[in-house]
Amino acid sequence: MDNATQEKLFAAAIPLFAEKGYAAVSIREIAKAADVNVSSISYYFRGKEGLYHAIIESHIGAISKAISSAEGLPPEERLRHYAKAISEIHTKKPYVIRFVQSELVNPTSAMDKILKKHLFSFYRFLNKAIQDGIDSGIFRDDLDVHHAALSLVGIMNFYFIAKPLFRDFLDTSVEADAAYAEQAVNIYLEGIRRK
Amino acid sequence: MDNATQEKLFAAAIPLFAEKGYAAVSIREIAKAADVNVSSISYYFRGKEGLYHAIIESHIGAISKAISSAEGLPPEERLRHYAKAISEIHTKKPYVIRFVQSELVNPTSAMDKILKKHLFSFYRFLNKAIQDGIDSGIFRDDLDVHHAALSLVGIMNFYFIAKPLFRDFLDTSVEADAAYAEQAVNIYLEGIRRK
DNA sequence: CCAATATGTTCAAACGATTGTTTTAATCTA
DNA sequence: TAGATTAAAACAATCGTTTGAACATATTGG
Numbered sequence: 001m002d003n004a005t006q007e008k009l010f011a012a013a014i015p016l017f018a019e020k021g022y023a024a025v026s027i028r029e030i031a032k033a034a035d036v037n038v039s040s041i042s043y044y045f046r047g048k049e050g051l052y053h054a055i056i057e058s059h060i061g062a063i064s065k066a067i068s069s070a071e072g073l074p075p076e077e078r079l080r081h082y083a084k085a086i087s088e089i090h091t092k093k094p095y096v097i098r099f100v101q102s103e104l105v106n107p108t109s110a111m112d113k114i115l116k117k118h119l120f121s122f123y124r125f126l127n128k129a130i131q132d133g134i135d136s137g138i139f140r141d142d143l144d145v146h147h148a149a150l151s152l153v154g155i156m157n158f159y160f161i162a163k164p165l166f167r168d169f170l171d172t173s174v175e176a177d178a179a180y181a182e183q184a185v186n187i188y189l190e191g192i193r194r195k
Numbered sequence: 196m197d198n199a200t201q202e203k204l205f206a207a208a209i210p211l212f213a214e215k216g217y218a219a220v221s222i223r224e225i226a227k228a229a230d231v232n233v234s235s236i237s238y239y240f241r242g243k244e245g246l247y248h249a250i251i252e253s254h255i256g257a258i259s260k261a262i263s264s265a266e267g268l269p270p271e272e273r274l275r276h277y278a279k280a281i282s283e284i285h286t287k288k289p290y291v292i293r294f295v296q297s298e299l300v301n302p303t304s305a306m307d308k309i310l311k312k313h314l315f316s317f318y319r320f321l322n323k324a325i326q327d328g329i330d331s332g333i334f335r336d337d338l339d340v341h342h343a344a345l346s347l348v349g350i351m352n353f354y355f356i357a358k359p360l361f362r363d364f365l366d367t368s369v370e371a372d373a374a375y376a377e378q379a380v381n382i383y384l385e386g387i388r389r390k
Numbered sequence: 391c392c393a394a395t396a397t398g399t400t401c402a403a404a405c406g407a408t409t410g411t412t413t414t415a416a417t418c419t420a
Numbered sequence: 421t422a423g424a425t426t427a428a429a430a431c432a433a434t435c436g437t438t439t440g441a442a443c444a445t446a447t448t449g450g
Contacts, residue, residue, distance in 0.1 A: 027437085039438075151350050187386030
């Protein structure tokens, strides 16, 4: 991104789309927040959808990068790596999980065009780690692999979605997030481990 | 609800709001799906928001009812009861979790006006069950209670959100949902149990 | 080195389409 | 006939996008 206007639009649109959803944000609202003329959105991103897609692309790409480095590790370490990556990515890109979750619940065209292939890739990563763990005898062999994968995704991600709602009861620091991630993955691993 | 037009609107709006989110659905779209005149929405529900609130109210009320009957049980049974209630409510009201999740990610006015007090009540229910379990020695005493509660909510609910995306890989029958819920709560309970 | 041209960007204004809501008249029901 | 309900039309407001002029900066030719 080599232009100031482009960057201002990109930065201003992220929290708006993340907090209100694609349809609930108008391009005039974005332009105002970015202190930029409305037409710049069409000029630089070929419209509202283009801007949204560019944001989604950059955010989901960040997750992919964070997870991909765990390929060779033993099964349990791969799952811990996933958990750590989720918690770290959330401090680096505070809105990424909101975008993903928002698309999961109320999909836009970005789901089919951008997100799906990444999400399936994460899913396969977890599936394989769990299956390898079962095969090598460290995880229970009565597990449904698909369900177990979704369990981990759920336990790792929901916290970051719900957090804003519980900010009165909860410590919301970076350290607290990391502590959550560790306790959650420990509960999960203890729960699937062969006794 | 004592009127046919009212009921048609209500029924038609549920899947639309659930799948696309509040802002992405127009009242003309709803009226068309219900085979009813647009103005009926204002006439019966005092506008789009009124219709949406009525739907949210009825759905979140159903969860509250399902969970409230577990008060006297021992801690572990309370958590199992919560898990079972979540999975059952989802087969009875297939869109309830979409509404809740949608409001969590992209809150509308319904979050403050309707959902918050119910969600906090569920949260207190889980917090207390976990704390009681720690106090009576069946759960690990190094648990962060708040985090543990959110872990359970996450592991129980995410599956039902993600399911539609994985319908090619996953058995999506009622029995499969129940099987998921049972495996998930078992993983969780095994993970927090004192050894 | 300056003037002329070309290119890239910003701006306010306007476009037609669609938004939620209201109005007014027609229709149905009791 | 009185009141409740439906229907079509119109309301102002806002939607995403496009337009064409204004502006800035860089490139070219003499």
